[in-house]
Amino acid sequence: MNQRGRNWGGNLTYGVREVRLPTGLEELQELVATTPRLRPLGTRHSFNGLADTSAVHVTLEAMEQFVKVDDVSATARVSAWSTYGHIAPTLHDHGFALPNLASLPHISVAGACATATHGSGVRRRNLAAAVSAMEFVDGTGELVTVSRADDPDIFAGCVVHLGALGVVTALTLDLVPAQPVHQRAYVNLSRSALAANLAEILAGADSVSCFTRWQGDVVETVLHKDMRDPADDPTELFGAPRATRPRHPILGLSTEPVTQQLGCPGPWHERLPHFRLGHTPSAGKEIQSEWFVDRRDAADALEALWKAGPDLDEALQVSEIRTIAADDLWLSPMHERDVLALHFTWILDQPVVDRAVERVEDVLAPFDAVPHWGKVSHADRDVYASRYDHLDDFTGLAERFDPEHRFRNTFLDDLLG
Template sequence: MTTIDLSSAVETNWAGNHRYRARRIEHPRTVEQVQHLVAAEPRVRALGSRHSFTDITDTDGVLVSLADLPTTVEVDAGSRTARVTGLAAYGDVARALQAQGWALPNLASLPHISVAGAVATGTHGSGDRNGSLATAVAALEVVRPDGSLVRIARGEPDFDGSVVSLGALGVVVALTLDVEPTYTVNQRVFTGLGWDTVVEHYDAITASAYSVSLFTHWGDGGVEQVWLKSRGDDGPADFHDALPAGATMHMLDGGDTRAVSAQLGEPGPWLDRLTHFRMEFTPSRGEELQSEYLVPRDRAVEAIEVMRGLGERIAPLLQVCELRTVAADDLWLSSSYGTDVTAFHFTWNRDVDGVYAVLPAIEEGLLPLGARPHWGKCFAADAGALAPLYPRFGDFLALRDRVDPDRVFGNTFLDRVLG
């Protein structure tokens, strides 16, 4: 087991905006070592791919990285599931599944993120009929505060409260995911979709492909790019008042187009099209902050008008904003619990003070519409503002009290957002 002493070393999250304040980072090589660590320490947090933009994974105790645990992808064709272990990144899982003729129903824009971390924070891909990545989870294997290893499966009483858990219920060392036979996807990009068209035809626009992303800077030019990911050979040849892109495009001005997934309508394996970025390149820009608010689908047009009104104020900080849709689910702390949503995702310049200065204005406009922040990204709301947005918030607190009464997995982030 490898140890990093943080009293003499500097370790940060992926974006570089948060320096971990834990005493040390441990890298166990077996699940048994994870169990012994958790049982021996008064405060522990799991450390994944570090793609969160806050102190959600930090602790005043010990961070447990699963990076050195063996990663395997074991498919059970009979149940159409795959058991994924260790700190598995979606890109690695996707390659292993593809090699065996299987696929996941959806992927996030980045293949670099860990399955366990993405699930715990409610991370999602896109599509009117596609749930968040957490909805593919059939079972979890979790190390509890006393070091015991438990398996929680779909249909069991605590399951819906345990999947999107913010790391508050234990260290997830394996997940079982729903899979399906492999399939192909093609991606087409269109440019210049006017606001009047977006507002008038919003439902038709988001239903026009398996996965739809709208990229904008909230100016008068409307939506600058529309990315349509369609299964098989399907996909529109024209798109409202937008024009087809004649070359591969990056959603960020000046971005390296080699880093993005294949476009121009050529079908290819699902894992090479559902993500926005290729595994072998740094996703997005690297130096950035991100925020995201998931608004009930029936309030999306109102939310668009709110954001258009804030466009000039946020413009100096904004790299791009992306709109995507996510289907409803039954997971208690999911941002799409009980309702279909539109996700408003902000990629910011890495200006911590500037971003946190404008977040209250965004939340003042979006939270009254029912918007829920993405748990792993920058937001200002605390437990008092968040609790009314989640019908099962109290049930999750009760589950946490039962599973971790001594707050072994607690930290300052959870104190803020759960109370």
């Protein structure tokens, strides 16, 4: 099958009847204005029905891809379909970095921001929080620009938009000074040490990821990404020794695709993602889910998951525990709260995964967990409405920019009514 006909994980065949690849802005505007139902598609890395449609997919891969750095304002205007891996070297050449990156560089900037994609770090926000302006073709075919400076009443509602407002053509991103980053893994941190020192462990580096299968009594890998001098790295982490060889998050898989570890400093974009641009990331055949809980509930949520660990074994490849700092974006799962992110890389077996997802959702329900917009969950409108105070405001924005519901699909109809 043509790769465009299914998502990256291989768990979803799109119901699409046509894929359109406009080559310029006017063609895109004409397409939107004359197509009753269409859905913008990025690099197909989401795992649920969010990007799906039974009508027309529009992808911007045939449009001009650009990265325009403004050295004075420390911002970059980038084409929407660009991947982070594609734009990062140019930013780096100008002496700039992005505030954070996700686990892999192959994701489009527009698709990542649409779903509040994130990396890790107690003081680091999700990738959408770096957006200072967004250009999109709305449901009437008009080119609209919204910016943090000029549209303070709606901007926070537009950035995490689930593809419901229009086809994003360009984004302006805030930049920070580039600094070398190094990674260091620690091995087999005991569950009791994690529980006793949770806040300190999660804040132990600029970015911390804990990988576990919730089996036995250890977190198999704690991965630090840090800008400080590697000579200052601790030799052990609450009894967990440093890794002496690179570690793949899924133990036993080849470490060839993982970005360089072992304390070797390098460019930010070659260390912040777990996986290298030139390789197939992660397991390649997988389904993913992720839930976010308030960081104040972190210890209790983790304890509850350890207890449920045996029930997840059949479906689970690996879990990743991360943190993300609060932002003000209406549909961000981190809206006005620091969160703990609980990620699950499942095997590619939907019925088995569905049972595990149900189990995790039961376990995390007392913590008002909210799912990742682009990953598998069974959440319905009631769940989202109870977690997002601005859901009705966002529905109003969607009506304003897409009055004829051109960008609607089943996921959005269920969510927005």
